[in-house]
Amino acid sequence: MWDFPLLPEAASSTAAEVDALFWLLIGVAAFFGGIITAGLVYFNIRYRKNSKASRAGAVSEHLPLELLWSIVPLVISAGIFGWGAKLYFDMHVPPEHAREVYVVAKQWMWKIQHPQGNREINELHVPVGVPIKLVMTSQDVIHSFFVPAFRVKQDVLPGRYTTTWFEATKPGEYHLFCAEYCGTSHASMKGRVVVMKQEEFERWLAGSRLAEPMTASGDQLFRQFGCVTCHSQTSQERGPSLHGLFGSTVRLADGSTVTADERYIRESILNPGGALVAGYKPLMPTYAQQMSQEQLFQIIEYIKSLGGPQIAGERKNP
Amino acid sequence: MKTVNEDALQKNYITAAYGIRSWLLTRDHKRIALLYLISITLFFFVGGFFAVLMRLELMTPQGDLVSAETYNRLFTMHGIAMIFFFLVPSIPAVLGNFLLPMMLGARDLAFPRLNLLSWYLYMVGGAYTLYAMVTGGIDTGWTFYTPYSTGYSTTNVVPVVVGIFILGFSSILTGLNFIVTTHKMRAPGLTWFRLPLFVWSQYATSVIILLATPVLAITLALLGVERIFQVGIFDPALGGDPILFQHMFWFYSHPAVYIMVLPSMGVVSELVTCFARRRIFGYKFMAAAVMAIAVLGFLVWGHHMFVSGQSVYAGMAFSALSFFVAIPSAVKVFNWTATLHKGRIEFRTPVLYAFGFIGLFTIGGLTGLFLATLAVNVHLTDTYFVVAHFHYIMVGGAVMGYLGGIHYWWPKMTGRMYHEGWAKFSALILFVGFNLTFFPQFILGYLGMPRRYYIYPEEFQVLNVLSTAGASILGLGYIIPMIYLLWSLRKPRTAGPNPWNATGLEWLTPSPPPTHNFDKTPIVTEGPYAYEEKSANGE
Ligand SMILES: [Cu+2]
Ligand SMILES: [Cu+2]
Numbered sequence: 029m030w031d032f033p034l035l036p037e038a039a040s041s042t043a044a045e046v047d048a049l050f051w052l053l054i055g056v057a058a059f060f061g062g063i064i065t066a067g068l069v070y071f072n073i074r075y076r077k078n079s080k081a082s083r084a085g086a087v088s089e090h091l092p093l094e095l096l097w098s099i100v101p102l103v104i105s106a107g108i109f110g111w112g113a114k115l116y117f118d119m120h121v122p123p124e125h126a127r128e129v130y131v132v133a134k135q136w137m138w139k140i141q142h143p144q145g146n147r148e149i150n151e152l153h154v155p156v157g158v159p160i161k162l163v164m165t166s167q168d169v170i171h172s173f174f175v176p177a178f179r180v181k182q183d184v185l186p187g188r189y190t191t192t193w194f195e196a197t198k199p200g201e202y203h204l205f206c207a208e209y210c211g212t213s214h215a216s217m218k219g220r221v222v223v224m225k226q227e228e229f230e231r232w233l234a235g236s237r238l239a240e241p242m243t244a245s246g247d248q249l250f251r252q253f254g255c256v257t258c259h260s261q262t263s264q265e266r267g268p269s270l271h272g273l274f275g276s277t278v279r280l281a282d283g284s285t286v287t288a289d290e291r292y293i294r295e296s297i298l299n300p301g302g303a304l305v306a307g308y309k310p311l312m313p314t315y316a317q318q319m320s321q322e323q324l325f326q327i328i329e330y331i332k333s334l335g336g337p338q339i340a341g342e343r344k345n346p
Numbered sequence: 347m348k349t350v351n352e353d354a355l356q357k358n359y360i361t362a363a364y365g366i367r368s369w370l371l372t373r374d375h376k377r378i379a380l381l382y383l384i385s386i387t388l389f390f391f392v393g394g395f396f397a398v399l400m401r402l403e404l405m406t407p408q409g410d411l412v413s414a415e416t417y418n419r420l421f422t423m424h425g426i427a428m429i430f431f432f433l434v435p436s437i438p439a440v441l442g443n444f445l446l447p448m449m450l451g452a453r454d455l456a457f458p459r460l461n462l463l464s465w466y467l468y469m470v471g472g473a474y475t476l477y478a479m480v481t482g483g484i485d486t487g488w489t490f491y492t493p494y495s496t497g498y499s500t501t502n503v504v505p506v507v508v509g510i511f512i513l514g515f516s517s518i519l520t521g522l523n524f525i526v527t528t529h530k531m532r533a534p535g536l537t538w539f540r541l542p543l544f545v546w547s548q549y550a551t552s553v554i555i556l557l558a559t560p561v562l563a564i565t566l567a568l569l570g571v572e573r574i575f576q577v578g579i580f581d582p583a584l585g586g587d588p589i590l591f592q593h594m595f596w597f598y599s600h601p602a603v604y605i606m607v608l609p610s611m612g613v614v615s616e617l618v619t620c621f622a623r624r625r626i627f628g629y630k631f632m633a634a635a636v637m638a639i640a641v642l643g644f645l646v647w648g649h650h651m652f653v654s655g656q657s658v659y660a661g662m663a664f665s666a667l668s669f670f671v672a673i674p675s676a677v678k679v680f681n682w683t684a685t686l687h688k689g690r691i692e693f694r695t696p697v698l699y700a701f702g703f704i705g706l707f708t709i710g711g712l713t714g715l716f717l718a719t720l721a722v723n724v725h726l727t728d729t730y731f732v733v734a735h736f737h738y739i740m741v742g743g744a745v746m747g748y749l750g751g752i753h754y755w756w757p758k759m760t761g762r763m764y765h766e767g768w769a770k771f772s773a774l775i776l777f778v779g780f781n782l783t784f785f786p787q788f789i790l791g792y793l794g795m796p797r798r799y800y801i802y803p804e805e806f807q808v809l810n811v812l813s814t815a816g817a818s819i820l821g822l823g824y825i826i827p828m829i830y831l832l833w834s835l836r837k838p839r840t841a842g843p844n845p846w847n848a849t850g851l852e853w854l855t856p857s858p859p860p861t862h863n864f865d866k867t868p869i870v871t872e873g874p875y876a877y878e879e880k881s882a883n884g885e
Binding site: 101 | 409414415417418485487491493497498499582583588589622624625626627628629630631652653654655658661662665666669670672673676679680681683684685686687688689691692693701704705708709712713715716718719720722723724725727728729792793794796797798799800801802803805806807808809878
C-alpha cells in the first residue's frame with residue numbers, strides 16, 4: 029500500500045501536452061500563491077502591532093498598482109485559455125483514418141463492439157499507436173467514459189451520440205471509470221483498457237471473434253427490418269439510395285443542409301420526420317421502439333460500408 | 347463614558363421580552379438572526395455527520411462500513427444539507443440579518459414581518475427535507491442530474507425537491523429585504539461610497555439571490571413534473587433533453603457559489619481593516635469587484651459542462667468568461683494583502699480566520715483556473731480535484747469567513763467575550779485539519795479518482811487515509827468553538843460596546859444592542875474604516 033503514485037500514468041498522444049499545460053498552471057499558481065503568502069507573512073511580521081517600523085506615507089489607493097494586478101493576471105489567463113482551447117479542439121476532432129469502436133453504456137456496464145464483430149464487456153482492447161474513435165451512447169442514464177491514463181473523458185448520453193478519440197502510446201492495462209454518477213453501482217462501473225502491440229492486437233481480434241463483422245450483421249438487419257424495400261438501388265422513387273451517403277452533404281426539405289454523420293443517420297432512422305430529405309415524401313416509419321442501440325450501430329456501420337461522398341457521383345439526388 | 351453597569355441595566359434585545367412566544371413572533375432582525383444561527387448550526391452538524399460517515403467508509407478501498415445505496419445517500423444529503431441549508435443562508439441570514447440594519451444606522455430591516463416569514467419558510471423547507479431524509483433519503487447527488495433523478499432513482503426525490511423549493515422563497519425574501527433596506531434606510535450622510543464593504547457584499551449577494559433562485563425553483567418544479575407526470579422535459583426516452591437540465595441547474599448553481607463566498611469576502615474586509623488599523627486598500631476597486639463578480643458570475647455556468655457534449659465553441663466561450671470572473675477575485679486578494687502594508691496588526695482570533703480565508707480562498711481560486719482551462723478540465727472534471735477545489739472555496743473560504751465573523755461580532759451579539767486562547771488554538775486546528783483533509787484530494791483527482799465512489803482501486807488508499815485523518819482534526823476544529831462560545835454565555839456581559847475599538851455604526855450601540863438599535867439615528871460624516879484617524883486621536 030505504501031508504493032503509490034503521485035502522478036498519473038501518461039499513455040496517450042495528448043496526455044503529455046495536457047500534463048505540460050497542467051504544470052504550467054502549477055507554475056502560475058505557485059507564482060501567485062507565493063506572492064500572496066510572501067506578502068502576508070512579510071507584512072504581518074514587519075507591521076505587527078508593536079514593531080517600530082515606520083508607518084509614514086501609508087497609502088490606501090494606488091491606481092497603477094491596482095491596474096497592474098488586474099491586467100497581469102488577465103494577460104496570463106488569456107495565454108492559458110488559448111492553449112487549453114486549442115488542445116480541447118484537437119481532442120474533439122479525430123484524425124481521418126481513426127479506427128472506430130462503438131460503445132453502449134448502461135447501468136452498470138460498458139458494452140463495446142468492434143467493427144470486425146468482436147464484442148467485449150467492461151474491457152476495451154486497442155492497438156498501440158492507432159487513433160481510436162469512440163462512438164458512444166447510453167441505454168438509460170448519463171454515464172461518462174473516463175480513462176485517466178489517456179486524459180480522456182466524455183459524457184455518454186441517452187438519446188444521442190457523443191464521440192471522443194485517443195491514440196494509446198504505451199502497451200499496458202489502464203483503468204476505465206464511469207465518471208458521471210449513474211446510480212447505485214456507479215463505483216462498480218469500471219473496467220480496463222488493454223493496449224496491445226499491433227500484431228498482438230490482430231491476433232486478439234482473430235482469436236476472440238464470436239460474431240460476424242458489424243457490416244454483415246447490419247446488412248442482415250437492413251433486410252430484416254425491411255429497409256431494403258425502400259432503400260435498394262432500384263427503388264429510388266420510394267426512398268433515397270444510401271450508397272455514398274456517409275459523410276456527404278444532404279439537402280433537407282426545409283432548405284437546410286446537414287453532413288451525414290452517425291448522429292444524422294441515427295436521427296433519420298429513429299425520428300425520420302425530424303429531418304426529411306428534400307424531394308421525398310415522409311414515408312419512412314420510425315424504428316425507435318424496435319431497435320437496440322447495438323443493432324442501430326450495426327446498421328450505421330453497414331451504411332458506412334456503402335461508401336462515402338467520393339462515390340457521390342453515383343448518388344442520384346432528385 | 348458609560349460604565350458597564352449602566353449598559354447592563356438598559357434592556358437589550360435579548361432581555362426585552364421573555365418566553366418562547368416572544369421569540370417565535372419576534373420581528374426584531376437581531377432575534378431572527380439568532381433563530382437562524384441555531385437552525386443553520388443544526389443543519390451544519392447534520393451535514394457534518396454524513397461527512398464523517400463518508401470519510402470513515404473511504405479509509406479502505408472496499409465497501410466495508412456502508413453499502414453503495416447508503417453511501418450514495420450520504421454524499422447526496424451531505425451536499426444538500428451543507429449547500430442549501432447551511433452555506434447559502436449562513437452569513438446573510440445570521441450576520442447579515444443582525445448587522446445590516448445596524449451598519450446602515452437603521453432600526454430594523456425594511457420588512458420585519460417578511461424577515462420572520464423567511465425564517466419560517468426556512469424551517470418548513472428544512473423540516474420537510476429532514477423528514478424526507480429520515481424516511482428513506484435521496485440518492486441523486488445534490489446536482490439532481492436527469493434522467494437519473496426523474497426516471498430511475500427510487501428514493502424520495504420529490505419530497506426533497508419540494509423542501510428546497512420552499513427554502514428558495516426564504517432566500518428570495520431575505521435578498522429582497524436587504525436590497526430595499528440598503529436603498530432606503532441608510533442613515534443621513536451614509537452615501538453609497540461610505541458603505542462598509544460588508545454591506546456591498548450583502549447587496550451584491552442579494553441581487554444574485556433575487557435573479558438566480560427563481561431559476562432553481564423553476565428547474566426543480568420541472569423536475570418534479572417530469573418525475574410525477576412523465577411529461578418529457580429532460581428525459582430523452584420521453585422526448586426531453588438532459589443537457590437542458592444541466593444548463594438550468596448550473597445557471598443557478600454557479601452564481602450560488604458567489605452567494606456563498608461574496609458575504610465572506612465582505613466579512614474579511616471588515617476584519618482585515620479592524621485588526622490592521624488601516625483603511626481598506628482600493629475601496630472603490632473592492633466595491634466594484636464585488637459587483638463585477640455578481641454580474642460575471644451569471645455568464646459562466648457552462649464551465650460545468652465541458653465534457654457533457656455541448657458544442658466545442660460554447661465550451662470556449664464559457665472557458666474565456668470563467669477566466670474573466672477570476673480577475674476581480676484576484677484583485678480582492680491583492681488588495682487585502684496591500685491593506686496590511688504599514689498597518690498595526692494585532693493577532694486576535696477574528697483576523698486569524700481572515701488570514702485563513704485569504705490563504706485557502708487563494709488556493710481554491712487558483713485551482714479554479716485549472717478547471718477553467720478546457721483541455722485540463724476534461725481530465726479533472728468529476729474527479730476529486732473538483733471536490734477539493736470547491737471545498738477550498740466553500741469551506742476554506744465561506745465557512746472560514748463565517749466563523750471569523752461570528753468571533754468578531756460575538757461580543758456585539760451576546761455582550762460576552764470568549765476565551766481567546768482556545769479560540770486561537772481552534773482556528774489553528776481548523777486550518778491544519780482543513781488542509782490535511784482536502785489537499786490530498788487534489789492529488790487524488792489528478793491521479794484520476796472519480797468522485798462519488800465508495801470503493802476505489804488500492805493505489806488511492808494512502809491519500810484517502812490522510813484525508814480522513816485530516817477530517818478528524820477538522821471536526822475537532824468545529825466542535826471546540828461550539829464549546830467555548832456556548833461556555834462564554836455563562837460569563838457576565840462585560841464586552842462593552844466596542845471591544846475591538848472598531849469603526850462602523852454597529853459598534854456605536856451597546857452590546858447587546860437594545861431592540862431599536864439606536865436611540866438617536868447616527869449621522870455619518872466620513873467613509874468607512876477611518877482607523878488611521880482613530881489612531882491619530884489616540885483611541
Ligand atoms: Cu455510469
Ligand atoms: Cu461554476
